[in-house]
Amino acid sequence: xxxxxxxxxxxxxxxxxxxxxxxxxxxxxxxxxxxxxxxxxxxxxxxxxxxxxxxxxxxxxxxxxxxxxxxxxxxxxxxxxxxxxxxxxxxxxxxxxxxxxxxxxxxxxxxxxxxxxxxxxxxxxxxxxxxxxxxxxxxxxxxxxxxxxxxxxxxxxxxxxxxxxxxxxxxxxxxxxxxxxxxxxxxxxxxxxxxxxxxxxxxxxxxxxxxxxxxxxxxxxxxxxxxxxxxxxxxxxxxxxxxxxxxxxxxxxxxxxxxxxxxxxxxxxxxxxxxxxxxxxxxxxxxxxxxxxxxxxxxxxxxxxxxxxxxxxxxxxxxxxxxxxxxxxxxxxxxxxxxxxxxxxxxxxxxxxxxxxxxxxxxxxxxxxxxxxxxxxxxxxxxxxxxxxxxxxxxxxxxxxxxxxxxxxxxxxxxxxxxxxxxxxxxxxxxxxxxxxxx
Amino acid sequence: xxxxxxxxxxxxxxxxxxxxxxxxxxxxxxxxxxxxxxxxxxxxxxxxxxxxxxxxxxxxxxxxxxxxxxxxxxxxxxxxxxxxxxxxxxxxxxxxxxxxxxxxxxxxxxxxxxxxxxxxxxxxxxxxxxxxxxxxxxxxxxxxxxxxxxxxxxxxxxxxxxxxxxxxxxxxxxxxxxxxxxxxxxxxxxxxxxxxxxxxxxxxxxxxxxxxxxxxxxxxxxxxxxxxxxxxxxxxxxxxxxxxxxxxxxxxxxxxxxxxxxxxxxxxxxxxxxxxxxxxxxxxxxxxxxxxxxxxxxxxxxxxxxxxxxxxxxxxxxxxxxxxxxxxxxxxxxxxxxxxxxxxxxxxxxxxxxxxxxxxxxxxxxxxxxxxxxxxxxxxxxxxxxxxxxxxxxxxxxxxxxxxxxxxxxxxxxxxxxxxxxxxxxxxxxxxxxxxxxxxxxxxxxxxxxxxxxxxxxxxxxxxxxxxxxxxxxxxxxxxxxxxxxxxxxx
Numbered sequence: 001x002x003x004x005x006x007x008x009x010x011x012x013x014x015x016x017x018x019x020x021x022x023x024x025x026x027x028x029x030x031x032x033x034x035x036x037x038x039x040x041x042x043x044x045x046x047x048x049x050x051x052x053x054x055x056x057x058x059x060x061x062x063x064x065x066x067x068x069x070x071x072x073x074x075x076x077x078x079x080x081x082x083x084x085x086x087x088x089x090x091x092x093x094x095x096x097x098x099x100x101x102x103x104x105x106x107x108x109x110x111x112x113x114x115x116x117x118x119x120x121x122x123x124x125x126x127x128x129x130x131x132x133x134x135x136x137x138x139x140x141x142x143x144x145x146x147x148x149x150x151x152x153x154x155x156x157x158x159x160x161x162x163x164x165x166x167x168x169x170x171x172x173x174x175x176x177x178x179x180x181x182x183x184x185x186x187x188x189x190x191x192x193x194x195x196x197x198x199x200x201x202x203x204x205x206x207x208x209x210x211x212x213x214x215x216x217x218x219x220x221x222x223x224x225x226x227x228x229x230x231x232x233x234x235x236x237x238x239x240x241x242x243x244x245x246x247x248x249x250x251x252x253x254x255x256x257x258x259x260x261x262x263x264x265x266x267x268x269x270x271x272x273x274x275x276x277x278x279x280x281x282x283x284x285x286x287x288x289x290x291x292x293x294x295x296x297x298x299x300x301x302x303x304x305x306x307x308x309x310x311x312x313x314x315x316x317x318x319x320x321x322x323x324x325x326x327x328x329x330x331x332x333x334x335x336x337x338x339x340x341x342x343x344x345x346x347x348x349x350x351x352x353x354x355x356x357x358x359x360x361x362x363x364x365x366x367x368x369x370x371x372x373x374x375x376x377x378x379x380x381x382x383x384x385x386x387x388x389x390x391x392x393x394x395x396x397x398x399x400x401x402x403x404x405x406x407x408x409x410x411x412x413x414x415x416x417x418x419x420x421x422x423x424x425x426x427x428x429x430x431x432x433x434x435x436x437x438x439x
Numbered sequence: 440x441x442x443x444x445x446x447x448x449x450x451x452x453x454x455x456x457x458x459x460x461x462x463x464x465x466x467x468x469x470x471x472x473x474x475x476x477x478x479x480x481x482x483x484x485x486x487x488x489x490x491x492x493x494x495x496x497x498x499x500x501x502x503x504x505x506x507x508x509x510x511x512x513x514x515x516x517x518x519x520x521x522x523x524x525x526x527x528x529x530x531x532x533x534x535x536x537x538x539x540x541x542x543x544x545x546x547x548x549x550x551x552x553x554x555x556x557x558x559x560x561x562x563x564x565x566x567x568x569x570x571x572x573x574x575x576x577x578x579x580x581x582x583x584x585x586x587x588x589x590x591x592x593x594x595x596x597x598x599x600x601x602x603x604x605x606x607x608x609x610x611x612x613x614x615x616x617x618x619x620x621x622x623x624x625x626x627x628x629x630x631x632x633x634x635x636x637x638x639x640x641x642x643x644x645x646x647x648x649x650x651x652x653x654x655x656x657x658x659x660x661x662x663x664x665x666x667x668x669x670x671x672x673x674x675x676x677x678x679x680x681x682x683x684x685x686x687x688x689x690x691x692x693x694x695x696x697x698x699x700x701x702x703x704x705x706x707x708x709x710x711x712x713x714x715x716x717x718x719x720x721x722x723x724x725x726x727x728x729x730x731x732x733x734x735x736x737x738x739x740x741x742x743x744x745x746x747x748x749x750x751x752x753x754x755x756x757x758x759x760x761x762x763x764x765x766x767x768x769x770x771x772x773x774x775x776x777x778x779x780x781x782x783x784x785x786x787x788x789x790x791x792x793x794x795x796x797x798x799x800x801x802x803x804x805x806x807x808x809x810x811x812x813x814x815x816x817x818x819x820x821x822x823x824x825x826x827x828x829x830x831x832x833x834x835x836x837x838x839x840x841x842x843x844x845x846x847x848x849x850x851x852x853x854x855x856x857x858x859x860x861x862x863x864x865x866x867x868x869x870x871x872x873x874x875x876x877x878x879x880x881x882x883x884x885x886x887x888x889x890x891x892x893x894x895x896x897x898x899x900x901x902x903x904x905x906x907x908x909x910x911x912x913x914x915x916x917x918x919x920x921x922x923x924x925x926x927x928x929x930x
Binding site: 043044046047048049050051053054055056057058059060074075076077079080081085089092093095096097098099100101130134151187188189227254258259260261262368369371372373374375376377379381382383385400402403404434436438 | 509
């Protein structure tokens with residue numbers, strides 16, 4: 001990979017010379033990853049099979065940004081063959097260049113964080129010994145299938161990345177990272193997943209297995225649900241999809257500047273309170289071994305921690321170089337996968353206490369249709385095929401519900417609670433919602 | 440692609456030496472993307488990529504897969520070795536086996552899409568000029584909307600080779616312009632418009648350009664009206680769907696549920712993976728067909744396993760007839776192979792998928808106007824005139840597809856619209872709300888349709904982490920009677 005990067009840099013530099021005329025490059029940055037991965041799957045209790053057979057992959061992926069001498073810009077994808085066909089590609093990239101009046105400059109910081117991203121055990125799974133991957137699937141099968149659960153689908157994968165972030169101002173970051181992911185899904189009703197830069201711990205593995213078994217048990221005894229306004233508790237996976245869709249989507253600088261957000265630049269300038277005062281939202285891309293952690297964005301912006309909402313008030317949009325320049329603010333780290341966005345309250349409730357206080361409500365275990373919702377309005381109208389009905393603090397059984405309301409408004413309500421479930425990074429949310437049950 | 444002949448030959452020979460059967464999938468892609476935001480170019484790019492996916496089967500039916508971006512001899516041989524080792528591991532560990540690929544006939548063919556304007560007909564800067572002009576025309580017509588126009592023109596070239604001598608070439612050109620429109624005045628509302636095809640005619644030909652402008656202005660007007668629209672009460676209603684939503688119904692409620700790889704857990708299959716052929720699933724006026732159409736956004740003449748794709752009559756006059764099947768799961772489902780295997784890229788494993796799916800309704804009411812010109816009030820009038828509605832009956836009309844999802848195992852599907860009209864002499868607009876239902880109830884609720892077939896509702900279908908182009912449609916409008924299992928969620 002070093003060879004590829006060296007050759008790529010040399011070829012780019014060749015085009016920084018004046019003899020290249022209209023192909024002369026003024027500035028550039030790129031990010032490139034060499035990824036080697038292995039994935040093993042289980043479908044309908046059977047290991048492998050055509051649709052979930054073990055897969056091995058090796059690839060180089062990346063992105064390059066070019067500022068030409070006449071200030072036009074190009075963005076292009078890098079892959080294994082790019083270096084070999086560089087002279088042809090640069091001509092095509094130039095033809096696809098565009099004018100960008102307020103285009104970003106090449107960026108470098110004095111310091112970049114040290115972030116733990118590499119796990120030797122995961123690396124060994126990729127290159128030396130894949131036994132653990134097969135063993136994990138067998139453990140899922142052994143622990144779950146037989147009694148109440150008839151069928152599981154599962155997968156596990158391990159990846160190693162060599163990452164390079166270079167630019168024309170001398171930035172040259174290179175590092176190794178790993179990724180380990182797995183999911184488990186039982187009887188097509190409930191599932192859990194895990195992704196981290198380290199191998200799953202035994203404790204977490206056991207939690208995934210036991211929670212999957214417990215939820216399937218709770219969901220299988222189906223009940224009819226009466227419609228009306230009631231308590232709705234969003235499990236962490238569901239909360240995460242709400243945060244990502246309704247909060248994060250509305251905080252991207254590009255959406256704000258282009259008026260495709262619930263919030264405007266003026267809202268940020270005035271640090272307006274848009275959710276309740278005890279709730280905060282931050283990006284943190286430097287937590288050790290988090291999947292969403294990194295040293296630098298491919299633009300050269302260091303990873304780090306930044307508050308997007310402090311005490312319910314807007315602090316900064318999520319800004320890449322272009323939109324930071326447009327609205328004259330500092331660029332921020334960009335969310336990059338699971339674990340980089342954190343929603344929390346100064347008052348976090350316990351799960352058991354919260355359940356015991358619910359007189360009439362549901363626990364939402366999964367959702368259909370989040371991607372179809374209008375994030376800008378905050379309105380949601382979603383089908384939750386698998387909920388658990390709660391009456392007077394008791395879990396009654398599984399039910400289907402359609403929940404509707406406005407998530408941004410719910411986060412302003414005094415009634416709404418955030419809380420922690422042990423071993424989960426994302427909180428649960430309890431809120432009031434309109435619920436339509438099956439008649 | 441013939442360029443790879445020598446590599447292919449040596450790779451197949453190496454497979455033979457290792458005692459394994461190979462399916463090679465070579466992909467070369469070129470793509471142009473343009474994003475225009477409120478009258479300015481946001482980003483523009485041209486990319487070329489490609490690679491090879493190698494699926495290996497041992498004699499016992501163990502399967503392994505490896506892929507690489509490098510289509511050279513060294514890399515291909517290495518990938519065969521890795522995939523073969525994995526496949527032998529599966530044999531050793533007693534994993535699931537599949538020998539169906541050994542039973543099909545070999546084929547050699549070339550199937551190229553017919554396009555009026557080839558990929559390079561317009562330079563990317565010419566495409567940019569056209570899109571800027573369109574985007575500015577819209578933005579200048581309104582004062583409280585923003586519009587993002589996204590253009591993509593992709594041409595995939597595929598070559599599928601199997602150890603049995605199969606060698607199939609095909610290309611998949613596709614183009615789409617989609618707009619995200621946001622109206623903002625205190626409240627905020629977002630709608631969409633789109634047009635798609637297989638070439639740049641959507642930018643060049645006047646009728647298509649005019650159609651896009653009309654669709655986009657309708658979407659802008661809707662977004663502005665939604666700013667003041669109330670929410671509708673959740674529950675069961677008599678419902679009118681426009682054709683993109685009807686495509687959503689066919690796709691989410693039915694298409695996914697008859698894909699042969701999922702029949703074991705689908706509501707339209709049995710626990711052994713069999714298919715419930717002969718089951719009455721709709722009223723006798725309803726048929727559902729999946730068919731790859733030349734010139735369509737989701738064109739797919741051959742499966743990614745090198746099997747010719749054929750039209751599939753999923754439902755014929757209300758009766759479940761055929762599944763969407765591929766070589767690997769057709770036998771288990773006891774259905775014929777229809778060549779439905781599709782793949783996102785060479786890095787993925789093919790799965791049975793839809794291409795262009797449509798609902799056809801017998802005895803539909805013809806319409807004179809184009810669908811884009813029909814107002815909700817006119818629609819209501821036509822429904823009354825044709826006895827598809829009673830005066831004072833509560834009927835809602837859902838417009839604009841915004842995506843959907845399905846859980847075939849539980850027979851649950853959802854999709855969302857851009858807005859809801861309560862029909863009447865004077866129609867009232869409500870906020871969008873999720874349309875949710877049971878697979879086995881939804882089609883039975885169809886009682887009629889209006890207008891000719893329109894099949895260009897474009898989308899992207901996600902399944903098992905892979906996205907492929909999808910499309911389809913129906914008559915301009917279909918009519919569903921109120922059913923307790925088909926619910927509008929409220930907003």
